[in-house]
Amino acid sequence: MHTISNKELPEVVFGIHAVQELLKSDQALQKVNKVYLQKNLHSGSLTRINQRAQALHLVVQAVPKNKLDDLSDHGNHQGVVVTVSPFAYVELDTLLEQLHANQQEPFFLILDNLNDPRNFGSILRTADAVGVNGVIIPKRRASGVTGLVAKTATGAIEHLPIVRVTNLVQTIQQLKAAGIWIFGTDMTGTDYRHWNAQGPIALVIGNEGKGLSTLVKQQVDQMLTIPMIGHVQSLNASVAAGILLYQAFTSRKVN
Template sequence: MEGVSYLASFHAILESLRAGAKGSVLFISLDRNAGPRARQMVEEAIRAGIPVKRVPESFLDSLAEDHRGLVLEVPGASASVRTLEELCRDSKEKSLVLVLDHIEDPHNLGAILRSADAFGASAVLIPSRRAAPLTDAAARSSAGAIAWIPLIQVPNLRMAIERLKEAGYWIYATDMEGRPLYARPLEKKAVLVLGNEGKGVARLLKEAADETLAIPMHGHVESLNVSVSAAIFLYEYRRTYSG
C-alpha cells in the first residue's frame, strides 16, 4: 500500500510492532514521562529492530489526534502479501479475498479487517481513491488486525477482479436480489465484493461477478451494516472449509 499511516492507539501500535512493521518508526514524546505502556512499546520496537525517535509533543500532534505520547509511522500494510500479483501468484487451494467497493467509514473498514483476520481471509482489496483511509480510527476498530491482514490498494477494482478470475477465483458480489448465501457452498477460491454503505456494489462490478449473493433476512429491516454482512459471509466460508 502506498504512502504512510500514523497509528496512535496502544493496541494498534503493539500489534503492528509484534507483526514486524517493517519500515516503521516509533515516535515518542520528549515532553512526557514514559509510563509502563509507553515503555512496553519502546521495548517491543527495539526487539523488532524498529527505530525509536524522541520528538516534541507538537510533532506528535501534527501526526495524529488523541495520541498518548506515542505515534507509530507505518509505511502501508505490514502483512506479508503487498500486491495483487503476489496474491494471485501465491494463492492457495482454499482462499477467500474481500473486495471493498468504496467503503467510506473508517470504522467499517476496521471492523471488516478484524473479521477478515478472525476468519482467515487471504487479503482485503480496496481502491486507491474515494475510499475510507487507513486512519487511526480504522486501526482502533480493527483491534490490531490491521497489522496482520494483507490490505492491498488497487487503482481499478474491475481490473483487479478480472485478474483474480484469471488466477482461478470465483467472484461473488453482494446484492439483495442474489441467491441465498446458504443455498449451496461457496467455491474454495472465492472473492466477495462488498458494496458502499449507501449505494451497494457498483453495476460494473456486479456485471464482472460470476454470481450474486444475499443474506436471507426475516425481520423488518432491509439490510445490515456492511461490516456485519462481511462477518456473516466470512463465517459461512470458514464454516464450510473448517477442515
C-alpha cells in the same frame, strides 16, 4: 498499520494495540521512524512498548499530550504514536504467486468503494480472524489504509495483505480468469446460509449506501442475500461482511 492520509501530517500509527502489533512485525525496523510516548503517563502496556522499541534500537521520545493529539489528528492515541513509512500495499500478481507457491486456494475479500474507515477497519479485523488471505480495494472513491482504519483493525493490517487497484472490474475479470469464483451481496439472491464457499473464491462487499456498483455487479458469478424480517431492510457493511465471512469460514472449514 495505521496511517493518516492528511498530507500535512506524517504517516502515523497510534493506539496501544496497533503499535504493539506493529512492533511485533518482522518489518518494524523498516517501517518505524520514531516512537512518541506521552510524558507522565504510566501503564504496563506503554512500558512494554517502550521496552520493545528500545530493544529494536528505535528512536523514542517523551512528549506532551498535545503533541500526540496533533500527530494523531486528535485520535484516541492512548499515549503512544509512531511515525512510519507509508503503508505498503501488495501487488495482486505477487499475492497470487505466493498463494500458488504455498498451495493455498485464494479466499479474497473485495471492497467496492467502501468509504467509512471504521467499517473498513472492522472488516479487516474480521477478515483476518476467518483466514482471508487478501483484501482488494480500489484506489479512487474509497477509504485507503488510514490511521483510523488501523486503529479500528487493532493490528490486523500487520497480518493481512491489502491490494489497491486502479480498475476493480478489470481486477475481478483477472481473478475470474485465474479460476476464482466471485460472490456478491444483493437484496435478491441465494440465502447465504446455503452458500458453499469452498474452493478459490472472492466475496465482494459494496458501498455503505449504494451497495455494489453496476459494473461490478455485472461481473459477479452468484449473488448472496441475508434474510431479514425486521423493519430495517439493510445492515451496516461491516456487520454484513462479518456474517458472510463467517459463513464462508464455516463452509471452508467444516466441509
